[in-house]
Amino acid sequence: MKPRILIINPNSSEEMTGAIHRNAAAFAGEDMEVVTVPTPGTSPFIATYEDHAMAAPGMVRLLRENEAGFDAFIIACHGDPNIDLMKEITVKPVVGIAEASMKMATMLGHSFSVIAPVERTVPNKKALVDKYGLSRDMASVRPAIIEQGADEAERLIAAGRRAVEEDMAEVLVLGCAGFAGLDKRMEKELGVPVLDGVICALIIASGLVKYGVSISKKRRYDNTFGKR
């Protein structure tokens, strides 16, 4: 029986949802069933804390409506918006793409860098790294480098090169679900592993489903509190 996994894109962009889905489905192949949905009533791009908060009601609704029909849930934004909330409200596995990709990165080299879309979110991502206790393993967070005439891949490669050469990163993590599909091109160019968060989350989520293990309901993520 294949794990059925719902990928929740916390933004409302159909285009980004499509890109995420194609990438996820290609990885899933015959091993898992993957459905990807945008979150209605949210911003088309998640960057600010307000975007996070605005996405919560839609994400909760999506999770609750689909709880019975799926085995695990992935939050497909590299800010891991509302991840504690999602882990709390269901007894099924929930995986954030930042958490999965950054923790997996620590298994593959001495230190990792996150490539962020824009400088504005660099401290927010560092705060997320701190939340997961990964500061020691982080080489840097580098925003994509804007160059005249460069396409997105080239901008990420330019940032990744500095991370590898100047910050001594040995592994790179794509800091946005919207970078779907650029990992292998970057890897080829830069000679270090480049991790896509959604794929890392699919590995963890499908594994947990197969193993029959989920979020602990003891204390922190107990969802029966005040309801018993």
Add this chain to the structure above:
Amino acid sequence: MKPRILIINPNSSEEMTGAIHRNAAAFAGEDMEVVTVPTPGTSPFIATYEDHAMAAPGMVRLLRENEAGFDAFIIACHGDPNIDLMKEITVKPVVGIAEASMKMATMLGHSFSVIAPVERTVPNKKALVDKYGLSRDMASVRPAIIEQGADEAERLIAAGRRAVEEDMAEVLVLGCAGFAGLDKRMEKELGVPVLDGVICALIIASGLVKYGVSISKKRRYDNTFGKR
């Protein structure tokens, strides 16, 4: 000109709002103008991450509607729900009662303990302590000790006594806005400073207003991102 401070109680309990207000107003005296409001459409008691998320829309609305009329804002729940969001959306000072009281506690003794309402929220509070980088200064988080026939103050005192004697805490922090008014009784009983979060937040918030300093709008809490 007195600082005008809006205390946002993220839950919907009129009773707790009243208790918080009486305590805040007594401290404010003639030095500040304080208004305390519950958040409509939220849970009567904030404990879970879902309670936090559900409170966000109401809290945003309250902050936006009152932005012009007040000089600073206090989030009066010791989980500091949606604190990054609140700091982001306004150019005026926003102070969380957990952040204010725990950071102030570090100035008064070697280590502090937080007295939590129930065991369920202990790890959540520890995660908050981590978020603020205060783990080294924390002696423990201790839930109120339920004893037959004991009133709330006695339960907190029993927990505080263990924190001071067994965990070596030198300062105590009340881990719930609803404990308003119990600080001085505990202090007298236990012989160590006991901090109420709302009062600590009033000190910081009114001070920032007087000083004319607010949340940095450079990067992490920039609220113009994607809007310029």
Add this chain to the structure above:
Amino acid sequence: MKPRILIINPNSSEEMTGAIHRNAAAFAGEDMEVVTVPTPGTSPFIATYEDHAMAAPGMVRLLRENEAGFDAFIIACHGDPNIDLMKEITVKPVVGIAEASMKMATMLGHSFSVIAPVERTVPNKKALVDKYGLSRDMASVRPAIIEQGADEAERLIAAGRRAVEEDMAEVLVLGCAGFAGLDKRMEKELGVPVLDGVICALIIASGLVKYGVSISKKRRYDNTFGKR
């Protein structure tokens, strides 16, 4: 094409190798091909640093002889003996069961405890937790509790219960590959997720193979150094 994974048991016990294999094979099912081998010329039980060192030559030989024939390698001892060496000498993924299970545990709850076979190895395991930067996420390392007439499962359950109740652990990690097969019984008894290291490593290893990602060969684990 199924991932072919070699599980290297760093000790020489055929019996433990068999137990590990049965457990791994049951999890692998049709999704991966799993082969489990003991390491010739090593101790029947790995506990000391000398046991680690004595296992290195055999582990290197096993990895080199099987490098072409397998897609990934798992080190099946919860001390992760020689893990940096293994990551260095091959371009294929290598996963230690302690690293995989402890990092996966951090995704499932506030804090985890490791259940160790004996008190002697508690500091060694804490040193390993430090190596992976996981001290903040660790509730405790608890040795199995020896009780008259108790079988192994009961001893682990007794230790796990203390970890959950006294140390506030929300997730448990089996601290020995030889505990294979006891996870689900403990989980049922204790009501928190209990992770077997080999299964966690299979999840990570098979995922990396599928994803086409491996250990970074930039600097720390570069295996061409001094050979070019």
Add this chain to the structure above:
Amino acid sequence: MKPRILIINPNSSEEMTGAIHRNAAAFAGEDMEVVTVPTPGTSPFIATYEDHAMAAPGMVRLLRENEAGFDAFIIACHGDPNIDLMKEITVKPVVGIAEASMKMATMLGHSFSVIAPVERTVPNKKALVDKYGLSRDMASVRPAIIEQGADEAERLIAAGRRAVEEDMAEVLVLGCAGFAGLDKRMEKELGVPVLDGVICALIIASGLVKYGVSISKKRRYDNTFGKR
């Protein structure tokens, strides 16, 4: 009743004492009574550990002679010289300007930089940041940048600009009591909050007085030890 606060300038410079006082008095306004005194028999500028030690006897004398007449005490040197001593010997609140300003800075943005007078004291200030457990929140310590023809404000602004742009600081802290009065000019120039330590300390100290809370006399700062 207004809090009466004694600002102890640990150096002997009448000029710097005057500058500190004017700044403090302007902030205090009608809300507090502020007296500022130099410390007799000390160096005119506090930089070295010897300057700290030489200031201790005079600071103790000032504190003891004025203990009855004031409600709280501020140590107005950004090295927080003898701060543990001062907290120990009195039952009234004592606030160091480095501790107050750096802890307040952590409430206003992702990370702060301290602007130091000279490079010589940079490691000393980093050691102080470590003492307060704030390394994670610190972007950098930057010495004023000496430029031909630049006045003090311009030198601090030049240093602050690098802190904000290169070190990603979101808040700046003036690393010397002698920089009194330059905060608002820097803030205007650089667009981030700039904190003066004396004013931050006044906020905390007057707040503690109003709240009726002081240094814990349990263990670390117990001043009855060996005297009972």
Add this chain to the structure above:
Amino acid sequence: MKPRILIINPNSSEEMTGAIHRNAAAFAGEDMEVVTVPTPGTSPFIATYEDHAMAAPGMVRLLRENEAGFDAFIIACHGDPNIDLMKEITVKPVVGIAEASMKMATMLGHSFSVIAPVERTVPNKKALVDKYGLSRDMASVRPAIIEQGADEAERLIAAGRRAVEEDMAEVLVLGCAGFAGLDKRMEKELGVPVLDGVICALIIASGLVKYGVSISKKRRYDNTFGKR
């Protein structure tokens, strides 16, 4: 040529000075020349921060008067009073007995405990452990256990036993220069290494002299600042 080492006992007790000296001289034997002096004008027992500060002028005088005549200096109080000051004012090696013994302890086992004279100083000693960045290596600070009829050695042994059995300490550090001569008796009783600070400091100090290495005069401990 034998290293000539001055042991500065920061208190004024002739008796404790004698005990420290006998112990030091027995260790020094023919390899070093050791002189031990009390500090005039100080408290007979150093416990509080005030005791530290009061000792500074005398310690500075002793160091300056003897700078030419000795090769290295040891501060013989386990609070390392005024250690930064001492390191700053001379170009010759200065070693604190807490720093030397605790750092040496980390080379001998997984974690160490400090046995403190009284509970009052436990947080002060923890703050010192933090100052040296050794919290990870510290199992606990345990005060001597007062038992009816027990002599000092028995009280230390009782505390040490709990540190070893309950806190998992593998090495013990005597937390007071006045415990001189009790190390070997404790070691025999408890079966773990027990370190006397003065002896550890003699090892480091005489080694530095022989090696011709001293405190760095670059920045933090530069003693020419403001004097050139």
Add this chain to the structure above:
Amino acid sequence: MKPRILIINPNSSEEMTGAIHRNAAAFAGEDMEVVTVPTPGTSPFIATYEDHAMAAPGMVRLLRENEAGFDAFIIACHGDPNIDLMKEITVKPVVGIAEASMKMATMLGHSFSVIAPVERTVPNKKALVDKYGLSRDMASVRPAIIEQGADEAERLIAAGRRAVEEDMAEVLVLGCAGFAGLDKRMEKELGVPVLDGVICALIIASGLVKYGVSISKKRRYDNTFGKR
């Protein structure tokens, strides 16, 4: 009675063994007896984890064969290869040159830098710094700077200069036993203490012998486990 110390060079280079020995013997003088041996069957230069592992059997044999004849053992490679193993298998003191030199460096200035032979080993050395809990004290790890026509000393000096000026290092540590004899030349050139690991280890090892203290055999390094 002079301490008899065996210096184990984990590589097989007779030339490097000779250089280490000459340097050690010059320091030892009449105070200790020093014998230096290469490790048969190992790589001529230790850089990779494989080099570490390959050296283990020879190092164990050397230690066991010489256990009775020597009082202490030094591992003379700045990667501290197999140091836990060595500490475990003997009841006599074992000192790693990286551990000794880096911990001694922390006593001499605010922060230290390690000068590494090549960039490849920089992350490995950072991992070692982490293992010893010294990250806070480390300014940087800098590889020797390759310049046309520069000899080894000049390359190390160039790297050291950047460490002191750009990374704010106040003490330097030679990151390779093969740099024997360059410390004093660098010190003269750069004006900061420069530590040779073997000499630092001789200081610690001979001191422990004289003191009669050794590795704790309680738990982590217990060598009787499974043998009683």
